[in-house]
Amino acid sequence: MASPEPELTSLRSPRVTAAHRLAKRSFRGKERRFIAEGPQAVREAIGHPGGTAGRTLVELYATPEAAERHADIVAAARAIGAPVLTATDEVVAEISDTVTPQGIVGICRFLDSPFEEILRSAPKLVAVLAHVRDPGNAGTVLRCADAAGADAVILTDASVDLYNPKCVRASVGSLFHLPVAVGVPVEKAVAGLRAAGVRLVAADGAGVRDLDAELDEGTMGGPTGWIFGNEAWGLPEETRALADEVVRVPIHGKAESLNLATAAAVCLYASARAQRAPGGCRSVTSS
Secondary structure (H helix, E strand, O other), X not given: OOOOOOOEOOOOOHHXXXXXXXXXXXXXXXXXXXXXXXXXXXXHHHHOOOEOOEOOEEEEEEOHHHHHHOHHHHHHHHXXXXXXXXXXXXXXXXXXXXXXXXXXXXXXXXOOOOHHHHHHOOOOEEEEEOOOOOHHHHHHHHHHHHHOOOOEEEEEXXXXXXXXXXXXXXXXXXXXXXXXXXXXXXXHHHHHHHHOOOEEEEEOOOOOXXXXXXXXXXXXXXXXXXXXXXXXXXXXXXXXXXXOEEEEOOOOOOOOOOOHHHHHHHHHHHHHHHHHOOOOOXXXXXX
């Protein structure tokens, strides 16, 4: 059976032009919308409950072939009332940010959470991204935080835009799974979390303490906020000074260092394990 003819064929269509502009941060901020590419991201966007502004997925674009291949996603989008528009490969490529688009792109509403709302939820494990500039790293840390069962991620005002297409792709759908606050000054993030009973630990290769010692001494079982710094130069001294402890990931082999996302995964999983151990702040039966 032949695929139906695409509804959108012109790159100059107002819809296509508006979607293409979301590649730029200024337009994303003005419209409070962003691009989610690929079936995994779109599927998670459909399942996200949205907020007072309405459903998270605003509209869906797909090539006829992708619409047939992912008929379940198309049906789910229509079920929540999101318009589904078929388009040529060229149109979908114009909207996409990747070299080889997967043929399906969603336009979504911003979904970040107010910082105060995160504090009211009494978080037990939080990742604070301070001075993280690479969108791929930010998205990967968000994915690690989600996998480790963190309660929230906070991007400070000195970090990359959460809705950068590379950040969204690197999160592989995790952006839609846990609360994320954006644009929070690091001083405010630290003060707010500390007032909520969270111990702040800065991850830095220059730390006097190492993660093994923290685990051996049982100091990681309580509510913890990990502060992660810039990919190239780590955390500035003034940010390290805000933390309750500066901890390094021990290097047992000959590697010079770990990249940001790998170090974040090690730290977050260490906290998750300690919190779920007997005596930790999450019981072994908690969800």
